Amino acid sequence: MEIFLQQLVNGLVVGSVYALVALGYTMVYGILGLINFAHGDLVMVGAMTALQTMLFLMGAAPGMSPLTMLTLSLAVAIPVCMMLGYTMERLAYRRLRNAPRLAPLITAIGMSFLLQTIAMILWGRNYHTFPQLVSTAPLQPVAGVFVTPIQVTIVVGSALIMAALIVLVTKTRLGRAMRATAENHRVAALMGVDTNLIIALTFVIGAALAAVAGVMYASNYGIAHYGMGFMPGLKAFTAAVLGGIGNLGGAMLGGIVLGLVESFGAGYIEHMTFGLLNSSYQDIFAFIILGLVLIFRPTGLLGERVSDRA
Amino acid sequence: MNELASAVPWLGRRNPQAARWLIVIVAIAAPLVAVLFGRTWVRVLDFALLYVMLALGLNLVVGFAGLLDLGYIAFYAVGAYTAAFLASPHFGVHLPFWIVLPVAAGFAALAGIMLGFPVLRLRGDYLAIVTLGFGEIVRIFLNNLNYPVNITNGPQGINALDPLVLFGWDLSRNLEITENLSINSLFLYYYFFLACVAGSIVFIQRLQVSRVGRAWAAMRDDELAAKAIGINTRNLKLLAFSLGATFGGVAGGLFGAFQGFVSPESFSLMESIAVLTMVVFGGMGNVAGAIVGALILSALPEILRHLAVPLQQTLFGTVLLDPEVLRMLLLSLAMILMMLLKPAGLIPAHARYSHVEHLKRHGVSR
Numbered sequence: 001m002e003i004f005l006q007q008l009v010n011g012l013v014v015g016s017v018y019a020l021v022a023l024g025y026t027m028v029y030g031i032l033g034l035i036n037f038a039h040g041d042l043v044m045v046g047a048m049t050a051l052q053t054m055l056f057l058m059g060a061a062p063g064m065s066p067l068t069m070l071t072l073s074l075a076v077a078i079p080v081c082m083m084l085g086y087t088m089e090r091l092a093y094r095r096l097r098n099a100p101r102l103a104p105l106i107t108a109i110g111m112s113f114l115l116q117t118i119a120m121i122l123w124g125r126n127y128h129t130f131p132q133l134v135s136t137a138p139l140q141p142v143a144g145v146f147v148t149p150i151q152v153t154i155v156v157g158s159a160l161i162m163a164a165l166i167v168l169v170t171k172t173r174l175g176r177a178m179r180a181t182a183e184n185h186r187v188a189a190l191m192g193v194d195t196n197l198i199i200a201l202t203f204v205i206g207a208a209l210a211a212v213a214g215v216m217y218a219s220n221y222g223i224a225h226y227g228m229g230f231m232p233g234l235k236a237f238t239a240a241v242l243g244g245i246g247n248l249g250g251a252m253l254g255g256i257v258l259g260l261v262e263s264f265g266a267g268y269i270e271h272m273t274f275g276l277l278n279s280s281y282q283d284i285f286a287f288i289i290l291g292l293v294l295i296f297r298p299t300g301l302l303g304e305r306v307s308d309r310a
Numbered sequence: 311m312n313e314l315a316s317a318v319p320w321l322g323r324r325n326p327q328a329a330r331w332l333i334v335i336v337a338i339a340a341p342l343v344a345v346l347f348g349r350t351w352v353r354v355l356d357f358a359l360l361y362v363m364l365a366l367g368l369n370l371v372v373g374f375a376g377l378l379d380l381g382y383i384a385f386y387a388v389g390a391y392t393a394a395f396l397a398s399p400h401f402g403v404h405l406p407f408w409i410v411l412p413v414a415a416g417f418a419a420l421a422g423i424m425l426g427f428p429v430l431r432l433r434g435d436y437l438a439i440v441t442l443g444f445g446e447i448v449r450i451f452l453n454n455l456n457y458p459v460n461i462t463n464g465p466q467g468i469n470a471l472d473p474l475v476l477f478g479w480d481l482s483r484n485l486e487i488t489e490n491l492s493i494n495s496l497f498l499y500y501y502f503f504l505a506c507v508a509g510s511i512v513f514i515q516r517l518q519v520s521r522v523g524r525a526w527a528a529m530r531d532d533e534l535a536a537k538a539i540g541i542n543t544r545n546l547k548l549l550a551f552s553l554g555a556t557f558g559g560v561a562g563g564l565f566g567a568f569q570g571f572v573s574p575e576s577f578s579l580m581e582s583i584a585v586l587t588m589v590v591f592g593g594m595g596n597v598a599g600a601i602v603g604a605l606i607l608s609a610l611p612e613i614l615r616h617l618a619v620p621l622q623q624t625l626f627g628t629v630l631l632d633p634e635v636l637r638m639l640l641l642s643l644a645m646i647l648m649m650l651l652k653p654a655g656l657i658p659a660h661a662r663y664s665h666v667e668h669l670k671r672h673g674v675s676r
Contacts (some may be wrong), residue, residue: 035435095650100377103649105435106590109380110582110645117638121631230579234446235440280454287443294436295428 002144008260013151013220015259016158020213021163021172021236022243022251024206030182030246031202032097034104036090038111040233042081042207045115047130047224048123050077054131055104066133070215070252074158077212084115085207089200112230127225131216154216162252165205169248178202182246231283234260236291244300253301261285314511316657317598336507341500350654351612353495356460356568358608359503365604366510366597372586373659374523375550376530380582381425381445385555387452387561387577388421389414391462394572397472400463407474411563418559419552421448422517425549430544433533444492445582452574474502474567482570487546499568505674506564510557514597515552526550530595580638587641591648593655602656607644611637 001161021043028036053073088111096104134153138146171174180188180197189195217232218224239258243250266282293300314333322329343352364386371379392414396405405413423443429437456464462530473482481502503675518522524567528536529543566572586606592603615633622629631639648655 033435035439082673092646092650099649099653100592101434102372102376103653105378106586107646107649110587110642110649113580113583113638113642114646117635117642120635120638234439234442240438275458278454278457281450284447284450287440287447290443291428291440292433294440298436300433 002142005142005145007263009145009147009151011263012256013154013258013259014263015218015239015256016155017213017220017255018140018232018236018239018259019252019255020158020161020209020216021232022255023162023248024209025237026240026243026245026248026251027178027202027206029177029240031199032093034093035108035158035237036088036093036203036206037105037108037233038115039206039210040231041112041115041119041229042210043214043217043232044087044119044224044226044229045084046077046081047127047218047228048072048119048214048226049129050209050215051121051128051224053077056131058131070133074212074215077215078090078208081207081211081214082204085203085210086200089203090167093203094196094199112233116226116230121230123226125263127223130222130224132219134224136198138223150219150269154220157212157216161209165209166203169198174198174201181235191219211299235286238286241290242293242300244302246300247300250300250302257301258289261289313516314598314601316596317602318676328669336505341497343356345494345497349494349496352494352500354609355502356496356499358605359500359507361566361604361608362507362601363503363510363557363561363564363583363589364585364602365592366514367554367561368455368585369552369594369597369600370517370557371554372589373593374518374530375526377547377550378434378441378589379554380438380442380552380579380586382441382554382585383559383577383579383582384425384448385418385421385444385558385575386565386581387448387572388418388555389559390566390572390576391452391562392467393563393566394416394471394560396605397567399466399470400468404472407472407567409477410567411560414563414566415556415559418555418562421559422550422552425555425621426548428548440581442582445577445579449577449579452577456619462574463573467571467575469571471566471572473570473572474499474564476502480630501571501626503564503568503610506560511597511601518597522549524548526596583645584641587645591644591655593657593659595658596655596657599655599657599659602614606656607641615641 021040024039024042025036028034028039037280050073053076054069057069057072058211092107092111093104096107132150134150136148136150138148141147169178177193177198178201180191180193181195181202185195188198214233219227235258236255239254240251241254242258243252243254262282262285264284266279269277269279269281315322315329318329318332321332341352341355344355364382367385368379368382371382373376393410393522396403396410396413397403398404398405424440428454432440452462453559455462456466462468473480475481481498482495484495485498487493525536525541525546528541529541529546533543565576585604588603588607589600590603591607592601611633614636618631618636619629620635622631
């Protein structure tokens with residue numbers, strides 16, 4: 001029972017991060033029908049920029065309280081990622097909007113590797129220790145189950161951000177414009193929506209979420225390096241597909257479900273396969289789920305879109 | 311064979327015959343020139359030919375059939391590991407190369423079909439990401455199948471693969487002609503790989519204009535229309551995956567025997583992307599493009615490695631960008647810039663090989 005509860009907690013934490021990243025994928029896919037491969041690497045850029053800021057602040061103002069430091073580093077990481085998201089859209093994806101379907105996808109893959117390479121040049125290949133500013137001293141709400149304050153912060157923080165995003169998309173003028181653009185670019189443009197601006201904003205909002213997710217992810221594991229964004233990116237995409245791509249609620253649900261499946265899978269795979277496989281196979285769950293969903297239920301858990309639209 | 315000539319700019323269009331001979335001469339003379347700069351360059355050429363083979367195979371899947379496969383390197387891995395299982399001290403099995411290579415190709419083809427079946431219904435970007443997942447799953451298994459039973463020897467990989475032996479002739483030994491004249495083993499491998507590549511080119515070019523090739527083109531251009539005129543898209547997709555995989559498997563088998571060592575590290579996602587970049591850079595759906603792309607993008611990082619490192623040392627005193635970083639930078643920029651500036655690639659696919667043009671030539675449509 002303790003193992004079950006412990007994996008439940010771990011799954012929820014990882015799942016919330018996946019959900020945040022998945023929102024970025026799903027918003028861009030919903031509007032452009034493009035898998036923005038580089039989105040996962042924005043997670044990395046967010047984490048690395050925050051790390052750089054923290055290291056700077058630790059040198060410049062040694063006595064700063066952890067909370068201020070975290071806020072300041074987020075205040076740097078988020079705009080950096082937003083700028084990067086905007087630049088990518090403006091320089092590459094916008095020009096390819098009417099290109100054959102493989103062109104934007106290949107560009108996005110190139111973009112992802114370009115970001116990783118630049119990060120490798122700037123920060124080297126090594127794993128960096130990420131300062132864990134929120135306490136990691138475990139609490140035991142139930143005997144044998146460990147929950148750290150950082151984990152609580154991650155789950156609560158991402159829930160708040162997601163709630164804010166839903167309000168933004170369903171209740172505001174901007175959100176209505178976004179939904180209209182996703183529905184049909186041309187008609188939205190005819191109705192007076194500046195679709196170019198809306199698409200750019202979608203990238204920017206997604207990038208901001210990725211930056212937050214990056215800081216959360218790195219704080220949870222205490223490490224950061226140039227390739228840290230790719231796997232969570234792929235898994236977040238899986239989460240978006242699982243929930244139904246283009247559907248915000250679906251991305252959140254998909255993220256949580258994927259996080260849970262992965263953590264329970266890692267916890268129980270050794271029992272289930274009688275010791276044949278162990279937890280180093282954790283990463284295959286996401287891909288297996290992705291394959292199964294696309295084959296048997298391409299619309300995802302909540303979605304209406306069809307996988308064939310590419 | 312007309313298309314191959316287009317690899318030679320200027321001459322190719324005016325005098326394809328001369329262009330083809332030029333290609334043959336350059337291909338044969340290349341290692342003789344390369345060796346003047348040092349033996350490593352012959353090795354670079356050997357690897358370049360393996361990449362050409364991979365690019366040709368991937369081009370079959372991506373360029374001809376229009377199925378974007380991001381896990382292609384998995385088939386290369388299947389080929390290489392099959393060679394490692396069947397001809398190395400790891401299991402103590404030492405089968406001759408003439409058995410190893412077909413088995414490697416066969417296993418890779420089987421893996422291609424195994425990947426093909428579940429993804430038949432997927433297209434475009436979804437297909438890309440599922441194939442990527444397939445490639446990663448294969449790599450994860452290679453990395454971890456050393457426990458509880460040691461099959462792949464985990465991250466350490468398998469050592470001491472048997473070298474290529476053709477009719478009792480060991481390619482890994484220098485060929486002694488006279489007392490002081492001998493042909494280096496790297497040359498022997500080069501010409502053997504060249505023969506394999508030449509065979510592949512002939513096969514693929516015949517395939518491209520065959521019934522199957524034209525059906526692939528139709529499917530790539532419009533799947534629904536292709537179905538409507540009675541093309542069995544399911545079988546054709548499976549055929550594309552398995553044939554493409556076969557080339558990957560053969561290249562993998564050759565790679566294993568040549569390198570004498572296989573490890574999961576050689577089959578990372580980056581390699582899949584590298585091969586894809588070669589195809590995209592050269593021109594999708596075009597044999598000459600795949601070859602030129604593979605040659606340029608596999609040789610250029612090596613040239614950079616030899617030029618950039620000393621250059622940086624003299625300029626800045628230290629090495630700021632190591633060769634691996636330069637390679638990634640080059641590949642990713644090649645991918646992005648090519649898509650933005652010249653999406654059809656260096657050598658755009660010949661319109662004559664599009665099915666519409668083909669039918670026109672035969673007077674079927676106007």
